Amino acid sequence: MGSRRAGAAGASPAAAAAVKTSIVALAGALGLTLAALGTVSMRVARKVVTPAGRVPDTELLAVDVPAQTVTLSRTDDTQLPGRYGLFTTGTASYVKVGAVLSLDGTSVKRKLLTQITPDDRLSAAAAFSGWYYDAxxxxxxxxxxxxxxxxxxxxxxxxxxxxxxxxxxxxxxxxxxxxxxxxxxxxxxxxxxxxxxxxxxxxxxxxxxxxxxxxxxxxxxxxxxxxxxxxxxxxxxxxxxxxxxxxxxxxxxxxxxxxxxxxxxxxxxxxxxxxxxxxxxxxxxxxxxxxxxxxxxxxxxxxxxxxxxxxxxxxxxxxxxxxxxxxxxxxxxxxxxxxxxxxxxxxxxxxxxxxxxxxxxxxxxxxxxxxxxxxxxxxxxxxxxxxxxxxxxxxxxxxxxxxxx
Missing domain, CATH: 3.40.50.1820 (Alpha/Beta hydrolase fold, catalytic domain)
Incomplete structure (x- = not known):
């Protein structure tokens, strides 16, 4: 017991400096971690209260004008049965879609309920919507x-x-x-x-x-x-x-x-x-x-x-x-x-x-x-x-x- 206490009391200056350096480094790392936590948390909080525009959540993969169908990337929403809307950009800002006609692992084909002509051009970035009526x-x-x-x-x-x-x-x-x-x-x-x-x-x-x-x-x-x-x-x-x-x-x-x-x-x-x-x-x-x-x-x-x-x-x-x-x-x-x-x-x-x-x-x-x-x-x-x-x-x-x- 006595020899162990003597050994601890007699630690070299180099060892003591190493311990102090480690403590300072740990404190600094903890401070940086807390600062990072605070920064990310404030970004999340700001997002909760900041009104945001409509964000594209699906991709318009293809439009078949003769068949009046549209193919979308498959998500939990785009594969839903029923009638929905699709916000996009181009010659139309909003189109209506109906029944699911077919689907595979990555895409969903749906019936178009808004008439699309060969002259129409729709952006690939789209947002799937439950509004259906927009006016x-x-x-x-x-x-x-x-x-x-x-x-x-x-x-x-x-x-x-x-x-x-x-x-x-x-x-x-x-x-x-x-x-x-x-x-x-x-x-x-x-x-x-x-x-x-x-x-x-x-x-x-x-x-x-x-x-x-x-x-x-x-x-x-x-x-x-x-x-x-x-x-x-x-x-x-x-x-x-x-x-x-x-x-x-x-x-x-x-x-x-x-x-x-x-x-x-x-x-x-x-x-x-x-x-x-x-x-x-x-x-x-x-x-x-x-x-x-x-x-x-x-x-x-x-x-x-x-x-x-x-x-x-x-x-x-x-x-x-x-x-x-x-x-x-x-x-x-x-x-x-x-x-x-x-x-x-x-x-x-x-x-x-x-x-x-x-x-x-x-x-x-x-x-x-x-x-x-x-x-x-x-x-x-x-x-x-x-x-x-x-x-x-x-x-x-x-x-x-x-x-x-």
Whole structure:
């Protein structure tokens, strides 16, 4: 024992210097690692809140003009049955595609539903879309373009009036709220089912979506501020004679709809909420996407902490931290007061259905969950329009019966 202590105390100056050098090197490496972690985490956090344009996600491999078919690179989305849209560039910016005609390991051939001529030239870089309709005129229903006054200024909207049971203008409205990185055109495919039910549709825009006014920072707040623009639309509906208002939110629009239901001064007007592939708990969504993109867990965790903190929000240029606890509607389930219909696909691929299941379990008295398979994110109408329409129509009929009782 004594000789070992003496040996340690008598270490040579060279050995002591080597130990000190190793400690300094390790500290430096740790510092660089933490700095790199912080840098990557902030990039991830910034991407979450920065509105982005449409990103090509498939390749247009061939167009057969005589047969009116298009061949696309095969992905989980491009191989889906049903009717979809394809954003591209060239002589056409948007074309519609229909049935899958054939597929192999790398490509999918689909029927073209938009006429393409020999003179047309389409870019190979394309984005596959569930919109199908990209302009209100395509519905062949009366509509008008309006402006909804919001806290940031006028927000463009489309209004599709419907007649009530007596033939007079309907006093029941639905406000359609599109998702992240899209516009109000996303919700056009939902208008016919509501119009047939005698419900007028208002398709709204909200801050930083590329159509509505830009906030000072120009960033998304994942529903924490956007709900105010939609709430302004609810108030406008009330002033124009609406007695009942449904909210329908798509993806991030679902998060916005839920915040309106929880915070609006017009909550008494809300008759129910329909959620399509909704973001109900953002932590679940961001964890899933980080795993999908193979982002290391420490990076993803640090990114969420940055978004939810004073220091992080300052570095990211946000007006305030993103309140993930406030946006977690599963945790706030006891506060809900309105009937909710959720439509979600188990293989959504972007917003997992976990929180939808959890909300349905937390509030079975209010929440009905209709689970799809295969349909992917916000493409449930495209994949199975008959079922999608029937589920919403039946749910609306039950609400109407309840209102009349």
């Amino acid at each position: 209100p005129e395509e519905l062949h229903l009366p509509f008008r373009t309006e402006l909804v006054g919001s806290p940031l200024g006028p927000c463009p909207a489309w209004f599709f009036p419907a007649d009530g049971p007596t033939g007079a203008p309907s006093d029941t409205w639905v406000i359609q709220i599109h998702g992240r990185g899209t516009t109000r055109a996303e919700a056009l495919r939902a208008v016919p089912v509501f119009h047939a039910a005698g419900i007028s549709s208002l398709l709204v825009s909200y801050r930083n979506d590329g159509e509505a006014p830009r906030s000072r920072t120009g960033t998304y707040m994942l529903g924490a501020t956007e709900w105010r623009d939609v709430d302004a639309a609810v108030g406008a509906a009330r002033r124009r004679g609406a007695k009942r208002v449904f909210l329908m939110g798509w993806s991030m629009g679902g998060a916005i709809a839920l915040q309106v239901a929880l915070n609006s001064a017009h909550r008494d007007l809300i008759a129910g909420i329909i959620l399509e592939s909704p973001a109900i708990d953002w932590r679940v969504v961001l964890d899933y996407q980080a795993d999908l993109l193979r982002i290391p867990a420490p990076v993803a965790t640090t990114a969420v902490r940055a978004l939810d903190s004073d220091w992080g929000s300052r570095l990211l240029g946000l007006n305030a931290p993103i309140p993930f606890d406030t946006l977690d509607v599963v945790a706030r389930a006891a506060e809900l007061r309105h009937p909710i219909l959720i439509l979600h696909s188990d293989d959504d691929g972007f917003v997992p259905a976990d929180a939808s299941y959890q909300l349905a379990q937390a509030r079975p008295d209010l929440v009905e969950l209709e689970v799809f398979q295969v349909a992917r994110h916000t493409k449930l109408w495209n994949y199975d329009p008959e079922r999608w329409t029937r589920v919403i129509r039946d749910w609306l009929d039950r609400r109407a019966a309840g209102a009349g009782s």
